Amino acid sequence: MKQRLFLSLTVSLLLVWVASLWFFSDRAELDQQDYFQQQTRDVELAWQATLIAQHKAKQAYFDSYVLQPRVLSLLIEAQSPSRQSMARDKLYDLFEPAYQKMRRQGIYQFQFHLPDNTSFLRLHDPSRFGDDLTEIRTSVRLANQTQQPVTGFDFGRVVAGLRSVFPIVHNGQHLGSVEFSNQFETLRRDLTQLSSQREYAIIFHPRASQMPFEDYKAHYKPSLFHSDWLVEDPMRELFQNASLPNLYLKQMASTLDQNDLTEPLLSGQAFVKPYQLNAQPHMAVFLPVNDLANNLMAYVVALSPAPELAKFERMFWVRSLVTGLFLLMIGLVVWRIIRHQDDLRIAAAAFNVQEGVLITDPKGRIVRVNPAFTRLTGYELEDVIGKTPAILSSGRQDKDFYAAMWQALLNHGHWLGEIWNRRKNGEEYFERLSIHAIYDRKGRVSHYVGAFFDITKNKMDQDEIRQLAFYDPLTQLANRRLLLDRIEHALASSHQLERFGALLYMDLDRFKALNDTKGHEIGDKLLIEVAKRLTQSVREVDTVARLGGDEFVVLFEGLNADKQKAAYEAEMLAEKIRLNLGEPYNLDGFEYQITPSIGIALFCDHDNGGSDETLRNADSAMYQAKASGRNMIRLFDPGMQADLEKRLSLEEDLKTAIELDQFELFYQPQINHQCRVIGAEALIRWHHPTKGQISPADFIPIAEENGSILSLGDWVLKQSVNVLAKWREVPSFSDLTLSVNISAQQLQQVDFVEQIRAYIEHYQFDPTKLKLELTESMMLMDMQDSIDKMQRLKKLGVKFSMDDFGTGYSSLLSIKNLPLDQLKIDQNFVRDLFTDDNAEPLVRSILLMSKELGLSVVAEGVETREHHQNLMALGCREFQGYLYSKPVNYADLLTFLVKMDSNHQAC
Secondary structure (H helix, E strand, O other), X not given: OHHHHHHHHXXXXXXXXXXXXHHHHHHHHHHHHHHHHHHHHHHHHHHHHHHHHHXXXXXXXXXXXXXXXXXXXXXXXOOOHHHXXXXXXXXXXXXHHHHHHHHHOOEEEEEEEOOOOXXXXXXXXXXXXXXXXXXXXXXXXXXXXXXXXXXXXXXXXXXXXXXXXXEEEEOOEEEEEEEEEXXXXXXXXXXXXXXXXXXXXXXXXXHHHHOXXXXXXXXXEEOOOOOOOEEEOXXXXXXXXXXXXXXXXXXXXXXXXXXXXXXXHHHOOOEEEEEEEOOEEEEEEEEEEEEOOOOEXXXXXXXXXXXXXXXXXXXXXXXXXXXXXXXXXXXXXXXXXHHOHHXXXXXXXXXXXXXXXXXXXXXXXEEEEOHHHHHHHOOOHHHXXXXXXXXXXXXXXXXXXXXXXXXHHHHHOEEEEEEXXXXXXXXXXXXXXXXXXXXXXOOOEEEEEEEEXXXXXXXXXXXXXXXXXXXXXXXXXXXXXXXXXXXXXXXXXXXXXXXXXXXXXXXXXXXXXXXXXXXXXXXXXXXXXXXXXXXXXXXXXXXXXXXXXXXXXXXXXXXXXXXXXXXXXXXHHHHHHHHHHOOOEEEOOEEEOOOEEEEEEEXXXXXXXXXXXXXXXXXXXXXXXXXXXXXXXXXXXXXXHHHHHHHHHHHHHHXXXXXXXXXXXXXXXXXXXXXXXXXXXXXXXXXXXXXXXXXXXXXXXXXXXXXXXXXXXXXXXXXXXXXXXXXXXXXXXXXXXXXXXXXXXXXXXXXXXXXXXXXXXXXXXXXXXXXXXXXXXXXXXXXXXXXXXXXXXXXXXXXXXXXXXOOOOOOHHHHHHOOOOEEEEOHHHHHHHHOOOOHHHXXXXXXXXXXXXXXXXXXXXXXXXXXXXXXXXXXXXXXOOOOOOOOEOHHHHHHXXXXXXXXXXXX
16 A cells, blocks of 8 residues: 555656746746847947937938038029029038048948939939839838938948938928938947947848849858848948958857848847857847838847856756755655555544644643634634633633532543633634543643534524524514413413403504605614613513514513402503603604503403413403504403404495495585585595495504505595586686595605695695694604695695694694695584683684684584584684585585575575
8 A cells, every 4th residue: 555655756746847847947948038128129229329429410411511502502592493403512512522421431322312302412323313112112202202300220322221301491491301321231330339348230132133233242151140131241341341250250250040040030020049159049030121111121130148048047056956955855755745644644634624623731821822722712723722611711711610520530530511611803702612631651630632613603593593483683673472471381380379460452543654754764763762662661570572564562460369459450551651752752753652552451361361461451452442543542341342343343344445436425514604615524424335334443443553544545536626626617616615534644655745735736725725734643653754745735726724722732833834825613612612611711822823824714523503603702713514514425515506606594
């Protein structure tokens, strides 16, 4: 087995070494390419610097010699064919000394051209002139064409070189151009002076020999680099060259294969060729030179030693050798490990487990920990070595706990249990810990080994499961499951102690309206605040639960043994909760007030049923509280269950009634002090197919609870504005107003104003004849939002009336701030005018206040002529009641209106 492992190790290391050789070889090649690119950039930089220097020199010649008045005068004469010969001679005499000076400085061709690209004067060959250079000299053509200086390389008919052609323009007249040309050999010499570490050569494209005049073709000969490529003959007197050391070139050329250069030379790209000279690395950098037409015409060749190439080769072998030695050392180490792998495997398996392990000496000082210990506690070995495990103590366990642990270790040699400890970052965690004593050969304790694993998540999962199972996630109150369990215990406890307990079932009044208008997020915040107030209102031993929605339950135990006294105690506790929950709430910047309806069910044992029955009894009492007008407290009695079942049946019938349109609008006329009809109030009626007429007092509260009030209210509005649209077309009815009751939920709809606006546009009725009736209790629900919508509706012409004024919670300040048009005196005040001494002063006060505020007043519930006369005496001018007419359907209303229009004696 070990022999096979040794063979596998050897083969693996050899493969790694071969791979490293390939990598280092590739690295050396990349280094060489970077080196070549840098050398090419250096040569290119020297070449560009040479060209810029030459161009600046020629610009100076042009400015100093050509742009002179005498020269310009002769060129102007040369524009005339008859005077060209004389001008040419004078121009030659003028420039011949300057030309000789230029030749010594590297300028060979110095030539003037006419605007039509014709050669006018060659200082280097004065006998040749008059030839057209348009096709063969791109630089001349471009300079005369654009009248801009042109610099570039060109093959010429005398010599190839760098040509700078300057257009000559005087007083707006184009006189031609002048050319300064350097032979390549001049550029080569300048390069050599600029960069003395390199030797330079310039080789020409084979077509260089096809361009010159016949007697100039001999100035080119094959180069030593490639027989097809040419060089200027350095021995010709024409060029006045300083020749390259031929020995150097020959030695270099002998190491280069011409066939190897053929393809790179024709590519027109820069390239580098390394070679050996006198056993030393050298290199040749080939830099392409293009003419003005961007055609390849020559290469600048830079020859220089390349010591870096030898360095790259040395680095390759050094790296390969070092890697080989390193791999050999690894092999020896691994082989030693293989030889002892069985022992190491056992030790690793015992120590590198997922459990945290720490080893202490007999005195409890830590000597070793495993990686899992560091991962679980955050402590490195350096942090804990020499210290006791007390460094992990969370402080949750007392001294007795640790005393028992050590006693178990001394008596039995091991301990197993669960313990809270603290990590290095201060975070506490729950762990399961086992400790074993290790004995030496003499039976003495040599070490203790502790192994533990983190079970915090398990404990948290258990706590979370319990939380989800028994508590409401929104309010953190007990849920139905836990409540029923607590009720069962309370029933057993009350029977044993012979004392009553109470279950308070409460529902928040009009909570659905808040949810629908402000959104569930605001609704949830209110529920959380209610939960906090409930918890603060009871004892710690009492149970507060949320059953869902806006329903809460409070379980009280230990009330009086006498049922009457226990009932009184329960009602006092309920009243305390009612007042506490009725205080305003601040919900994200706006104040909101809500009230609870509370039902109470007393219990003393299981005789009246179990936990479910007790909860149903409290629920029935709560519905009785709602039916009594909300914000009420009711104590359960057996008759309530029948009322609850009746209510549930009515709620189901209401859903069907909305679907089948079983409703009808009735109208009760409103009369003024002259006994003229001034309008009517629209009142909804429900014609049940089997139960007959059902009072709005029975089904409107249910509709408000389940949200169907929005559908009913919208139906009433549409029917009412349709009536107003019809009245507008009848002259005798066009001044009548129609009052429509709206619910708090309707007013709190975000788009309520837009709904009314849409009805006005669709039905084309007079909005000033629509009067929306509100109740005082509606103003408690976000008054500022209500005022804002009322003001927007008043801009449309809609009127507002406060219904049942005097029975709610309105203050004079709130009435003053509301954009009202009318108050309606509640019928209870009218009915009590002759029986209650306080009724008349109250009515008189309402009338006086309304007059001061500019509000009209309608007295409701006028049933007798004595009521009418008494109200007239108090100053009331508008009335409504059975004295004039009971609520009637639309057909009977029309009959009543016609009758009243012809006879006013009904008052």
